[in-house]
Amino acid sequence: xxxxxxxxxxxxxxxxxxxxxxxxxxxxxxxxxxxxxxxxxxxxxxxxxxxxxxxxxxxxxxxxxxxxxxxxxxxxxxxxxxxxxxxxxxxxxxxxxxxxxxxxxxxxxxxxxxxxxxxxxxxxxxxxxxxxxxxxxxxxxxxxxxxxxxxxxxxxxxxxxxxxxxxxxxxxxxxxxxxxxxxxxxxxxxxxxxxxxxxxxxxxxxxxxxxxxxxxxxxxxxxxxxxxxxxxxxxxxxxxxxxxxxxxxxxxxxxxxxxxxxxxxxxxxxxxxxxxxxxxxxxxxxxxxxxxxxxxxxxxxxxxxxxxxxxxxxxxxxxxxxxxxxxxxxxxxxxxxxxxxxxxxxxxxxxxxxxxxxxxxxxxxxxxxxxxxxxxxxxxxxxxxxxxxxxxxxxxxxxxxxxxxxxxxxxxxxxxxxxxxxxxxxxxxxxxxxxxxxxxxxxxxxxxxxxxxxxxxxxxxxxxxxxxxxxxxxxxxxxxxxxxxxxxxxxx
Ligand code: NAD
Numbered sequence: 001x002x003x004x005x006x007x008x009x010x011x012x013x014x015x016x017x018x019x020x021x022x023x024x025x026x027x028x029x030x031x032x033x034x035x036x037x038x039x040x041x042x043x044x045x046x047x048x049x050x051x052x053x054x055x056x057x058x059x060x061x062x063x064x065x066x067x068x069x070x071x072x073x074x075x076x077x078x079x080x081x082x083x084x085x086x087x088x089x090x091x092x093x094x095x096x097x098x099x100x101x102x103x104x105x106x107x108x109x110x111x112x113x114x115x116x117x118x119x120x121x122x123x124x125x126x127x128x129x130x131x132x133x134x135x136x137x138x139x140x141x142x143x144x145x146x147x148x149x150x151x152x153x154x155x156x157x158x159x160x161x162x163x164x165x166x167x168x169x170x171x172x173x174x175x176x177x178x179x180x181x182x183x184x185x186x187x188x189x190x191x192x193x194x195x196x197x198x199x200x201x202x203x204x205x206x207x208x209x210x211x212x213x214x215x216x217x218x219x220x221x222x223x224x225x226x227x228x229x230x231x232x233x234x235x236x237x238x239x240x241x242x243x244x245x246x247x248x249x250x251x252x253x254x255x256x257x258x259x260x261x262x263x264x265x266x267x268x269x270x271x272x273x274x275x276x277x278x279x280x281x282x283x284x285x286x287x288x289x290x291x292x293x294x295x296x297x298x299x300x301x302x303x304x305x306x307x308x309x310x311x312x313x314x315x316x317x318x319x320x321x322x323x324x325x326x327x328x329x330x331x332x333x334x335x336x337x338x339x340x341x342x343x344x345x346x347x348x349x350x351x352x353x354x355x356x357x358x359x360x361x362x363x364x365x366x367x368x369x370x371x372x373x374x375x376x377x378x379x380x381x382x383x384x385x386x387x388x389x390x391x392x393x394x395x396x397x398x399x400x401x402x403x404x405x406x407x408x409x410x411x412x413x414x415x416x417x418x419x420x421x422x423x424x425x426x427x428x429x430x431x432x433x434x435x436x437x438x439x440x441x442x443x444x445x446x447x448x449x450x451x452x453x454x455x456x457x458x459x460x461x462x463x464x465x466x467x468x469x470x471x472x473x474x475x476x477x478x479x480x481x482x483x484x485x486x487x488x489x490x491x492x
Contacts, residue, residue, distance in 0.1 A: 011102070016047040018054055019199030019214040021061040028053035033189060033218070038105035038336035039327050039373045047192050050217035055184070055225035058213040062155040062182035063231050065210030070182055071152070075131035082127035082177055085205040090120045092201065096194050100166055103191040105336030105374070106290060107327045118454060119170040122472070125456035126174035129474055133179060133482065145489040150482040152180035153233040153257065157226040159247070161239045162188035162338050163293040169195050172236045173212065175477035184232070185214045186223050190339050192216035219243060230254050236480065237261065238295070241465045259469025259480055261295065261461050263394040264422030267415040268298030268451060269437065272306045274427035278449065280314035283400070286425055286451035288322050288378050291334055292398040293342070296423035298451055300391055301402045302414050308404045312382050315402070316362050322378035322398070324367045334398060336373045343374040346397030350379055353390040358401065359383045386417050394420070408433065412440045421463035425451040444470070
């Protein structure tokens with residue numbers, strides 16, 4: 001674990017302007033915004049606030065890269081640069097994980113042992129992809145040779161939320177670069193720091209100016225300007241369903257390609273024939289990992305009635321052990337909620353859960369550490385009716401809604417009783433039942449006897465109000481970040 005002096009040194013040297021054309025640049029307006037450490041509620045840094053002019057500048061830089069040095073690089077060289085960036089991220093993993101924890105409030109072990117390794121793996125995976133992209137020759141009628149080319153889209157805008165700031169950025173930036181695009185990355189205003197450092201590390205790795213620009217700022221200014229920009233070919237967005245709708249509407253004006261990874265209210269379904277201990281552990285980490293600020297959080301726990309009481313007893317015991325504390329301390333399991341606003345939102349939902357008559361099994365209170373910070377206890381509501389607000393709306397906090405069910409069909413109906421369709425968990429020893437359930441659930445990702453597994457090679461994304469398009473995965477990256485050109489050659 002990094003010690004306090006080390007942390008301070010890292011923050012002292014921090015640059016917080018925009019990263020454009022491989023240089024630190026003040027915002028055109030000179031405006032900044034504050035990023036707060038949620039563990040203390042205190043100012044962490046003042047960061048340049050990008051507006052329309054800054055986005056114009058970043059997009060122009062990216063455009064220059066596409067038609068210039070970056071676009072001219074051969075695929076092997078592109079691959080080497082991405083792999084070199086992965087190495088640099090790995091070398092700076094302590095520093096980046098510390099920044100992430102200070103900015104987001106998540107436990108340091110999550111940043112360092114889970115997020116950062118995934119970021120490195122993601123850059124490595126897509127570094128490996130860069131020189132394996134090719135078209136096809138297609139047997140067509142007549143004396144013609146027909147072949148396809150997989151070409152980059154041009155400038156891709158990547159907009160990411162605050163819950164996995166660097167990780168979700170890597171899910172977009174790495175494949176977009178691998179496919180030969182230049183990127184303008186807009187991190188969330190709550191957590192801009194690691195994205196800025198990523199830009200700087202990319203330059204150190206040898207990326208030419210403009211290949212990766214980073215514009216910190218607010219969604220309705222920097223984000224919207226990126227979405228509306230005529231020279232941006234595609235927007236890869238992760239965030240809330242509400243914002244996703246705005247992004248899609250605004251992108252329609254310039255007919256951009258859009259992919260949307262949005263919210264969720266994912267079911268974690270526990271059948272009576274499951275290994276109960278594993279299911280309880282999986283349900284607990286499924287909702288409380290990352291403070292529940294996880295798009296795929298298993299926030300609706302559906303439990304077969306015959307094991308309902310035993311399950312609740314086990315989950316309550318585990319939830320009580322989720323120690324709330326300073327995110328930099330190794331014993332901490334629940335860090336700080338990302339912001340005051342989010343804290344109030346989570347506490348509001350807990351109140352609604354009580355008011356609507358759900359049974360509060362454990363948690364439910366706001367906490368402080370050393371008299372400050374935005375913390376919430378691991379909270380479990382039992383006897384939740386599927387129609388209740390806490391079973392329908394995404395809370396994005398450490399709040400579980402446990403709902404009993406009677407049989408397989410009832411489980412399917414309840415699992416799908418949501419506008420969302422991001423992820424789902426299934427716990428059973430019956431292989432046939434597991435696969436039937438995996439088929440019946442409307443979700444982009446299903447985990448059987450497991451939860452929250454991710455790999456750069458496996459596509460991730462949702463359906464219904466959870467959006468469309470996939471992050472990760474070789475084929476999804478090709479579909480998302482390249483376009484196919486068909487070339488006909490007359491042979492006679
Ligand atoms: P948000 O939608 O408020 O913000 C996400 C990003 O969009 C931020 O960078 C924000 O500045 C930007 N933004 C806001 N308004 C914009 C606009 N008008 N135009 C362009 N950009 C705009 O979401 P949030 O509160 O930061 O993140 C939480 C949400 O993200 C949750 O709903 C969660 O489920 C979702 N999420 C989804 C996934 C997934 O892969 N499906 C992953 C993580 C988080």
